[in-house]
Amino acid sequence: GAVVSQHPSRVICKSGTSVKIECRSLDFQATTMFWYRQFPKQSLMLMATSNEGSKATYEQGVEKDKFLINHASLTLSTLTVTSAHPEDSSFYICSAPDLIYGYTFGSGTRLTVV
Amino acid sequence: DQQVKQNSPSLSVQEGRISILNCDYTNSMFDYFLWYKKYPAEGPTFLISISSIKDKNEDGRFTVFLNKSAKHLSLHIVPSQPGDSAVYFCAAVISSGSARQLTFGSGTQLTVLP
Numbered sequence: 439g440a441v442v443s444q445h446p447s448r449v450i451c452k453s454g455t456s457v458k459i460e461c462r463s464l465d466f467q468a469t470t471m472f473w474y475r476q477f478p479k480q481s482l483m484l485m486a487t488s489n490e491g492s493k494a495t496y497e498q499g500v501e502k503d504k505f506l507i508n509h510a511s512l513t514l515s516t517l518t519v520t521s522a523h524p525e526d527s528s529f530y531i532c533s534a535p536d537l538i539y540g541y542t543f544g545s546g547t548r549l550t551v552v
Numbered sequence: 553d554q555q556v557k558q559n560s561p562s563l564s565v566q567e568g569r570i571s572i573l574n575c576d577y578t579n580s581m582f583d584y585f586l587w588y589k590k591y592p593a594e595g596p597t598f599l600i601s602i603s604s605i606k607d608k609n610e611d612g613r614f615t616v617f618l619n620k621s622a623k624h625l626s627l628h629i630v631p632s633q634p635g636d637s638a639v640y641f642c643a644a645v646i647s648s649g650s651a652r653q654l655t656f657g658s659g660t661q662l663t664v665l666p
Contacts, residue, residue, distance in 0.1 A: 444595070472653050479561070481658040482596070482641065531595050535652055541586070541643075543595035 440466045440536040444544025451522055451551055459517045459547045461532035468534035471515035472541075473507060476529040485530075488515045522551040555579045556644050558657035566665050571629040573660050575642035578623065582644035586654070587616060587627045590639045599640075600627070632664045 441464040451457050461471055469490045474482040488494040488509035496502050504526075506518040515534075519526055532544040557576045565571045575585075583604040588596035602609040602616045602625065609616050615628045629636055639661050643654040 442595075447593075470652075474656075479659075482656045484653055484655075487653055529593070533595075533654070541598065541654060543588075543597075545595045546593060548593055 440464075440534075440540065440542040442468070442532060442534050442542045442544045444532055444547060446547055447545060448548045449550070451549070453523055453551055454521055456518055456520045457522055457549060459519075459530055459532075459549075461515050461517075461534070461544045463513045463534050463536075463542075466534075466536050467512040468515065468536070469512060470535055471509060472533045472535075473505075473515075473517050474531045474533065476531065476546075482531060486517075490515075519549065522549070524551045527551045554658075555582075556642060556655050556657040558640075558642060558660050560660050561658070562661040562663070564663045564665060565632050567634055568631045571627075571632045571636065571662055571664065573627040573629075573640050573642075573662065575625045575627075575657050576623055577625075577644050579644070579646075579655075580623070581646045582655070584645045584647045585616070585618060585625050586643045586645070587614075588641045588643060588656075589636075590641060590659070596641060629662075632662075634664045634666050637662055637664050 443462045471488045473485045476482045485500045486494045486496045488507045490509045494507035509515040527550050531546045586601040587599040590596045600614045618625045639659045641659045642657045
């Protein structure tokens with residue numbers, strides 16, 4: 439089946455630094471990638487939708503300059519958390535639609551900002 | 553404005569019994585619904601889905617029921633097994649939408665007791 443590989447699975451960074459999270463579709467082309475964020479015991483909240491070759495669409499309340507999304511190819515989308523702060527600590531997950539109504543999720547990235 | 557709601561944050565059932573997880577939605581434009589299972593620090597795993605033209609879909613131990621008039625769906629797991637213990641998310645999508653992003657409920661933690 440379709441696989442989305444997400445790296446890193448876990449990262450700890452210092453406050454003020456930037457962290458890049460990668461999601462690769464391994465056996466299909468992902469023209470669209472959804473980026474979600476999950477706080478403990480809460481739902482997955484859509485942050486932004488990236489589209490290959492065009493600018494990402496951000497949900498209301500998500501800072502574009504803080505969460506940089508790049509979708510340079512049909513198999514790779516990246517999310518960069520810039521100038522990270524402790525409140526950015528969360529679980530970030532990507533998801534790509536595949537075939538019809540299928541959604542494949544990455545394994546998630548646990549970001550801890552200290 | 554939560555368009556997809558899971559009002560029970562947790563549910564405990566005995567092994568072998570039926571687990572019933574409920575989900576309500578408010579947006580009548582949703583026409584496709586999915587259930588995902590999620591373990592801590594992992595991405596969601598697809599379980600089962602249902603189109604709005606159906607009222608029931610069954611796959612092994614998992615059955616999803618949809619009541620369009622009540623804007624309600626439920627996931628039945630029978631018999632429940634300890635390995636089913638996880639967080640279950642329902643999600644909805646407008647299939648005709650250009651972005652087709654999923655809207656998630658807040659999840660229900662299912663614990664199956666041996």
